[in-house]
């Protein structure tokens with residue numbers, strides 16, 4: 303792309319939107335970012351590669367990691383956006399179709415659809431003299447005043463090579479391609495990895511395959527979806543004022559009482575304290591292991607013809623392997639030079655602000671120990687407040703720019719997350735919220751408050767009823 307602003311020949315015409323913020327992606331992060339900018343009257347335009355909003359929650363969005371049985375792992379009570387609660391007839395842990403519907407209603411209610419250009423992928427973004435040159439899949443060229451990357455972190459599968467895989471006679475799939483449990487019928491299935499998706503898929507296999515196995519490299523703490531009848535996050539939220547080390551001690555002991563000794567089910571003992579890894583919120587897998595519908599196995603040694611050999615020397619005939627081995631993060635439409643990647647994660651101030659390039663932001667490039675959406679809302683408000691203060695030449699903008707460059711607060715709440723790439727930008731929700739609120743107060747920027755978004759509403763939420771859910775099986 304030749305970033306020459308005045309070249310007006312048709313193929314090189316550059317549309318000047320240098321007063322406007324470009325948002326890449328209309329998933330959850332892109333939508334809340336759009337709403338925050340709308341609230342402050344800052345012009346924006348969203349580009350979405352798919353034909354509707356909802357991000358990964360649309361199983362028909364090509365490359366989405368969603369599968370038919372997926373449900374939320376954070377509860378609806380702590381996962382809704384400001385001024386847009388999930389409806390009463392939603393269960394504690396809504397299905398993927400309900401979460402998709404929720405996002406479509408969100409976009410409709412706040413009048414975001416007209417600002418989103420669908421079926422348009424961002425191919426390339428470059429900076430020149432403080433402006434951002436954007437080229438789309440339809441070869442349109444734009445100049446924008448700022449960029450918010452909100453294109454998600456689960457679009458590039460991490461697929462390990464397995465010794466002997468060329469000789470393996472069964473099928474190997476990454477979980478991104480897993481959609482429906484029908485694939486397991488009449489087969490012996492092995493799921494590799496016990497993250498939240500891996501556990502869900504192993505349970506689907508347990509109910510549908512002739513026999514299911516799950517290969518687990520390290521021991522995890524499994525948190526049930528309900529504790530004493532309350533969703534686990536609601537239960538934990540009631541005790542958020544307790545120091546983390548006490549929560550770890552008390553919760554760890556409580557979990558041992560409720561869940562019992564998982565090594566009896568063939569799972570390795572955890573080599574870390576509770577909360578030191580991303581929580582596995584799942585009680586169904588334990589149920590399946592106790593019934594023998596899923597059998598726990600250690601790490602894979604090699605594949606051999608129609609079988610898999612495990613590191614404990616055991617061998618099982620396997621027809622299908624699903625690799626639930628996670629994703630590599632990427633921002634493929636921007637050159638590596640724009641983001642400093644550490645352990646496969648971009649180094650950003652408060653996971654949002656690019657330290658080297660002005661007006662370059664990212665939302666959704668973090669993982670945390672609870673529902674992300676309230677955080678997304680508050681983060682979007684912080685980004686919008688900074689943009690607003692710059693546009694008004696408020697002195698807080700200069701003060702905040704200095705923080706962006708040099709402030710590196712610990713956001714782990716004194717929890718020693720495991721030293722893996724995944725945990726390098728992992729944030730503790732309470733620590734993050736407290737720190738963000740402190741900085742925001744220093745700048746004199748307002749927190750979100752209930753009722754603030756009401757005046758933007760174009761319609762009410764009455765159509766958010768379960769009977770009108772989008773389908774999973776057939777195209778829209």
Ligand SMILES: Cc1cc2nc3c(=O)[nH]c(=O)nc-3n(C[C@H](O)[C@H](O)[C@H](O)COP(=O)(O)OP(=O)(O)OC[C@H]3O[C@@H](n4cnc5c(N)ncnc54)[C@H](O)[C@@H]3O)c2cc1C
Pocket residue numbers: 326327328329330331332349350351352355356357358359363367368372373374375376377381422423424425452453454455456499635665666667672673674675
């Ligand atoms: C199975 C599963 C369960 C989960 N459960 C929970 C949960 O219970 N609670 C929770 O808080 N989080 C959960 N998550 C995390 C989840 O990733 C987030 O909830 C959320 O979807 C992330 O939103 P996002 O907008 O950042 O990214 P995405 O949902 O990935 O959306 C990004 C959007 O950008 C678009 N896009 C990508 N590249 C381009 C491009 N070049 N040009 C234009 N558009 C582009 C994509 O099409 C997509 O619409 C879960 C994730 C998975 C996989």
